[in-house]
Amino acid sequence: MSEPLPKPNRWFNYPIRVQPHHTDYGGVVWHGSYITWMESARVECLRAAGLSFEQFVQLGYDLPVVALDIRYRQPLRLGVEAMVKTQLEPVKGVRLNWHYKIESIEPVPQLCVSGQVSLVTVNVRDRKIVRRLPAEIKTVIAQIEGYFQQLEA
Amino acid sequence: MSEPLPKPNRWFNYPIRVQPHHTDYGGVVWHGSYITWMESARVECLRAAGLSFEQFVQLGYDLPVVALDIRYRQPLRLGVEAMVKTQLEPVKGVRLNWHYKIESIEPVPQLCVSGQVSLVTVNVRDRKIVRRLPAEIKTVIAQIEGYFQQLEA
Amino acid sequence: MSEPLPKPNRWFNYPIRVQPHHTDYGGVVWHGSYITWMESARVECLRAAGLSFEQFVQLGYDLPVVALDIRYRQPLRLGVEAMVKTQLEPVKGVRLNWHYKIESIEPVPQLCVSGQVSLVTVNVRDRKIVRRLPAEIKTVIAQIEGYFQQLEA
């Protein structure tokens, strides 16, 4: 995945707290638990930008993940609060590329995890990629891009 | 849920191993992880008895859990092997009642978890309970009961 | 588990939203996903009452679940918001008994799941039950009970 320089103030923020079920025997967050937070942040960012994901699914579409890249820098421990920050790259083709940073909050913000996730639109029925985006999806993407530009302003 | 005395040799056996993602900060299995094993054991027992659960779903039915009772007696630790034992109570109404024992294997078998899970048949479309079981499901239940009687013989 | 009548205004409220990772092939919440919400609600209720669970663990204690009873009444669907309501039964022995109700919010509140979870205090080292509660834990339980009485007032 290409990695354009993210603009610092375009991040959507999704706060989380590490609960027992997120940890493993080491007392830190199990590496797969981050995926649930990254998904929640993405879905809530879409919602903030005007797209209800469940309505999108009811329309007969899905947005499966086609690529996932994560770098784990610092572990998060039981009970700590962190911020999942996400950002949508300007959309050029069929892929939606989301960038991520997960930062612990106290005592000072520290980058713990960074990553990228790519999604494509498919038909639920045959799970084939939707290459010519339907008008309703284009509208939504325009809304999301507008949303991020507004964050930036 | 009623608790008829389970006959000792009617258990379907499903072996598992505790992996890192099953554990929590305490180094033992997180209490919710057992639910995944109980489900896998149940689905594989149905398969052994002749019911492919995915075909059942394709026919437009589902088997949601309506009740779950678990007693945790001894923790299972990272890396140990255990046996999930399950048994279907003779079916009288719309509920399928499954009994469970989860036993560690070494150094000697030890009862770690016991439980019961009740399921009902619903239509996928409206998720309403199917009270008059379709012929195809009755056949399957008869097969399952025959399967358990065969285990017993 | 005993089931004393819960007083209606003693509930601690923990809001959740159904995300894709909570669902299964049926488009509704997978029955094990509720366990994560019930745990988060309990930990955050303890925190609101003055107990940081992670400090409790650092002191060398743990609070494993010894019993879990759940009744599933109505499924929760992708995208809906719900309220996890929990309540601690007055503590008499070594068990902490928590009652639960999970209610959907829109269009009108509807009871979807009810349940009980029992915990005991153990030493992390040998995982033996702590029968004579240390002063620091007694203080915390008193705080929690005070917290619930305050909710009730």
Added chain:
Amino acid sequence: MSEPLPKPNRWFNYPIRVQPHHTDYGGVVWHGSYITWMESARVECLRAAGLSFEQFVQLGYDLPVVALDIRYRQPLRLGVEAMVKTQLEPVKGVRLNWHYKIESIEPVPQLCVSGQVSLVTVNVRDRKIVRRLPAEIKTVIAQIEGYFQQLEA
């Protein structure tokens, strides 16, 4: 991560079956579920090569994931069987780089997921990277490499 050509016959095979808890509303495996299978395959590969991961942890070490790259090519559906294939890259520094292929089995083998996972050895106590590998770990890595060469022979 570098991507040396994997030798075709050096794969460790770990079979899985898609259960209800692995799926999401789309009826296919949720993208995070693959991480649990990749972990299980890795731990069982280490075990086959002579390393009991739980003993490794008891010695005071851990093997956290520091990087994860996954490409999702074809979805796996409820009930299907698949093979998780993994391979350890020859170890040069502190990183253990594992390659993965997940293939459906029927009607013909099909590549569904590919990926790489990198781990480092840390002390459990301070979670600092162990740069000069202790003799016991070197022995284990030599064993693993021997194991893979044996697969190749």
